[in-house]
Every structure is written in C-alpha cells, then in structure tokens.
Amino acid sequence: MINKNQEEKYPKSPIGEVIETSAFNLTIQCHKLYESPAIGSLIKCGTETIVYSVISNIKTQSLDTTRTTIALAQNAFSVEDVYQENPQLQNLLSTSLNTIVVGYKQNTHINHEIPSIPPKIHDLTYCCTLEETLEFSQTFGFLRILRSSNNAHIDDVIVSFLRSTLGNSKNPSQLLLRAGQELARLLKDDTQRLTQILERVSL
C-alpha cells in the first residue's frame, strides 16, 4: 500500500500538500491515509520554481494532537478489518512526511541548492517519476545537502534513495559508481561511515 505511487509510472494526482515550510525542511500531509511514497523518494512541489525534496520520515498519527489513539484490534482478524469496521479512522488519523530540501528547478534548469524562497503552505506535492528522479540525479551534488542535514538517520535515507531509484535505472552500476564517488569525496575523512553506506547500497 505504501509503495502504491511508485508502481504507477506517471502519477498525475498530487500525493498531498505542504503544511509546514522552511528553506531546509518541509512537512507534507498526505491526502490519503497511508498513501505515501517510501523513505528516500524524491518529491516535488511548487509551480514556477519547482522545489525537490527527499522523504526522510513518514509519520501517521491522530489529527487532533490532544487525543491519543486507543487500541482497537484485540478482537479483529486483521488490521484491514479494524479500518473497515471503524471508517471514522480515515478522518481522525493522518499520514505526514518530513522531507529534506535538496534542490530546485527554474526555467528547466536543475540546481542542487536550497531555493532562495521556500514553497508555500498548501503547495501541492507530487511524487517524482523514475525519469524525473534520474534527470535530477544526473549529477550528485545534492548528496552534499543530504549529508549535512542534522537528521540522525540520514545515512539510511541516502541508502534508500540510492537503492530504490538508481537501482531501478537502466544503467545502475554506472550511476551508482558516480554517486558512490561523490559520497567518497564528501566522507573522505570518515571511511568507516562511507564503507557502511556503500556496502548497503551494493547489496
């Protein structure tokens, strides 16, 4: 269910909209409960300036933060049954994403930099297709931005990004090598960390 958007080749409908914005991080609320791209996916928002970001976390929680969710599944056969029997859950819960801004596109030109003006609240957000992701990853300068984010789990995000998107391209070894070399330059004094990332990417 989570990977639904990835399987669709050309998702035309937005996955959600921006509900919190800054130059470095965005929070996106998904339009449908649980319907989010995977961690490490590239998403885009904005119209004139398209801002690209990589999903670093996915959260589903009660919309009303004053009310906590209670356990409902002790007598159910499956978790699907729980949702079917409690249709109100679709309105009480919501899925949101944290993303790290990695670049933007202006007049067809892609920059691996922070946009000078962040997206607006309610900007519609789309999941990038494989083609778009590959277009964005022609060079790997954006890995610098990812690496310097203060997310404690950033290495896992990077691994997910490289594994899923580049692994699905036509010429994965070439691209992975170039991505790997960029990482090696960024982590030139931390080979331990570099080796761990690379070993996981190459699995």
Added chain:
Amino acid sequence: MTMNIDNNESSLGIVISGSLSEGIRVRLTNPTTVELVKVGTFVSINGENLKFFGVITDISLGASDHNIEYGSIESSNTFVKEVMSGTTTFGEIIVHPMLTLYNTEDIDTAFEKPLPAKTIPNHFAKVSSATEQDIERVFGSESDNVFWVGHPLDMESKLCLNIKELVTRTNGVFGKSGTGKTFLTRLLLIGILQSDSASNLIFDMANEYGWRGYSENINEVKGLKQLFPSKVAVFSLDETNSKKRGLTPDYVVKFGLEEIEYGDIAILKDLLNLTDLALDAVYVLEHHYGRKNWLKMFLSLQGRDSISNIAEKLNFHEGTLISLHNRLSRIHRFNFIDKTQSHQSVEKILEYLQRGIHVVLEFGRYEHNALAYILVTNLITRRIHQKYVELTETSFTKNKKPKPIVITIEEAHRFLTPSIAPKTIFGTIAREMRKYNVTLLIVDQRPSSIDGEIMSQIGTKFACLLDNEKDVDAVLTGVHGSRKLRSVLASLDSKQQALIFGHSLPMPVVIKTREYGTPESYRSFGISNKQDQIEIDREELFGEN
C-alpha cells in the same frame, strides 16, 4: 601564428604539493593507472607560464583517511573498492622537474631549447606523459649529428643523442653482466661512425665488435666490419683464429720486444704478481740496457749464473731477478710478440685512424687472457696518445687538427682502479678530456672498482641495470640530483634498458635500447655506401662466406 603544444597528451594527474629538491607530488586522476605508470617515465607538466619536463622517480599510494593506513577499514566488497579508488584512496607519483620552457602559443619561442628547471609548477598544474613532440623538443630529432639510440620508456618515439657533443668527453657504459652493454656500445660506435665525428679504435677483447658478435637470442649478430666494410678495418692478434671465424683480417698485429717499456710492465704489476722491488728492477734494467733493448737482453739471459751476474752488478737480490725473469717470460711466449724484429703495428693503426677508418682489434684466442689484453691495450694506447700529443701540438702551427679518436675499452676497471689509474695512460686521457683529441669509451660491469676521480670526469653515462649498491653509488656520484635517480636505476629491466645522463643530454632519460641483430635493424642504419650495401645483400642472399 599559434601552435598547439598540447595535443594528444595523455593526462596523468595534477600537482598537489612538492619542492624542487624533493620533487613534485602528483595525484593520479585515474586510480587504475597506478599499476601502469613506471619509474623513469618522461612526463611533462603544464604550469601557468612554464612547461616542465621531468622524470617519475617514485610511485606511492595515498589515502584521505588515516584509518585506511591503519588497516581498520576492510571491505571485500568490490563496489566499495571501486568507489574508493581515486577518491578516498589514490595513486601518487613523484616527478622531478628537470627542464622548463615558456608555455607559449607563439611559434617564435616555441622552438627555443628548454632550460634547466629552477622552479616548480603551481598547484593543480596538469601532468601528462610526454608526447613525441616533447621528446624531439628536448632531445632533438634524427638528423645528421644526432643518432637514434633507443626509445624512451614505453614510447614509440626515437630518442636521439648528439654524437658530436658525446665524443668531446670520455663516456662510460655500465651494467652488470648480460644487461646489454656490448649491444649498446656497438650502437654508439655506429653512431660515431655514421656521424663521422671521430675515428674509433676498439679493443675487442671478446671478438664481438668486428666480425660476428654473439647474442643470447639469435646466436649471432653482425659485426661492424660486416655492416660497414669500407669504413671498418679488423686488425687481429691471432690470424688463425680470425680466419677460422671466416675473416681475413686487414692487418695482423705484432710487436717487437723493444716496444715494451717500464710503464707497460708497471700496469701488469698485479697480474704478474710483481713486488715493488721487482718493478724497481725493471726500471733499473731499462736504464742499464737502454729503453729499446732491456727486455730483449734480459729475457735472453740463460741460466742462473748469468742472472746472478747482473743482479750483482745492479745491486739486486738474485731471487728478485730470477722471479722477474720467470714472470716476464710469459710475455715472451705470446705469439704476437716477435723476439727477432720490430713491427709497425701502432703506426699502421694510426694511419688507418687518420684516414677515418675505424679499427677493431681482435684478440682471437687471447680473448680471455687478461695479460695479453692489458699489455696490448696499454702499449697501443700509450703510443697513440703520445703521437696525438705531438700531432696536436704541431697542429697549431699547421692549423690542421688530427682526426679525433675514441678508444673503446671493455673491462675498463682493469686499467682504472684507484691504485693504477693515476699512473696509466687511461687515467691521463680521461682527465685531460679532449685536449689532444683522444677520448675513451669505457665499458664496465664493476664501476665501483674504477677510480672515483675518473668516474667524475665521465661526460655521458649509460647505465644498464646494476644491483650492487657500491656500483650504483659509483655511477651516480657527482651527478646533480643523483639520489633521485637511484630508484630509477634500480628498477631497470635486466636487459636492453639503460638510464642515460650527463654532458650530451639535456636531462636524464631511461631508454629501451635500439634493437640490434635483426635484418630490419641493419637496414635501419640506412647504409648509404653502394659497395657496402652490395656486400650486405650478397651475404643475405648466399650466407656469410
């Protein structure tokens, strides 16, 4: 008009640090090249204003993270290794800049000769392997007085030597046994012959220069007489042996006993095992009987009584003279020594040399006889030098200098050990340089046995592989920046490679010696003389006579 100096260069890397004394550190751009670059390779560096030429003297591995050096990073994952090589781990080379020239697009200055490097390139200057143009720029191209001796390491280009420059000094070919000294020397001799800048006199101890040389690969290679019959004469000490090998020598060399002097015996001191006292006796005998007669008279003494008589007269111990008599009789027994009459061998050699004919003196059956070799070589060289001193001194008035001579001696350390070099003619020639138009071409496998002062007088050195530390030191002492060349010298191939440096070259260079011994190699000398070519063709058609 502009000229592109940099086309077709294959880039190696960029300059990251360094100094003039320690060399320039260059980081290789392509990590896979580490195993392909070789010490001794000729490279160019494109600085901002200057183009540098240099030699790779060391190759090393670097890493941006010390954990790699400590071995705490271990990964058998090929992807990890692939990514790290060239980024986290990389190859480095040390280049010693030797020459510079202005990195200009202007064609007028583009042909200027490079100058010795007095500075180093900037950070990030691009380093490339040298191109054919670079080689020609630095060493010249094959033309009149420039002779192709080989190819720079791993290159197709021809490396050329200025023979005219070369023969103005005493030169040396060194290397342990079987490394290609004789082959290289033969090429140098051909270079001298073809440039006509001097006449060669070759003391061919092992019968391999004049007629039919030996090769490990193809058994036999042509001698100089076979390639240049009209320009080379083979003189022989042993006619029977020469004929057996298919050659009628141009002249059979003999000496009369009266040609041998004190100095000729002095150089044999060790070989004949003579005491100082015995040498003194030679000196006194020479005075007593006269320079021309002393040996003849002394050796003609028969029996103990006649020797004791003389001993008493000259105030020597009888035993000293008896043993001296015994030892000098060895000379007496050589077939090329004539007890009865005098000979004109040295005059004949001189006559040929003056006419510009190159003389190879074969030793025939005496090929491994050190006594014969040293005696004859010293005897001839001493007298030729004497003659040349006279000729040169009178030439000032006549305004005609004698034709320069290059004397080639194999096993040169036998004449040039520190104990005898100062006293022998060879030491004199090496020291006085070209003053009297005589220079030496020294061929030797034990340069450490040669007097250091002589070694430092050598103009151009051709060093094949040497593995003895002392020999390496001996070859490199007195050479500016020699420490850097050590690694280059030590990593030469065991055959047909040489590091050449010195007077006649703008910078040191490693070469693969030009091929010698195949029909193409003979043809490549471009033998122009019709008669010579007919001879060679005939031989190729019908086999050697």
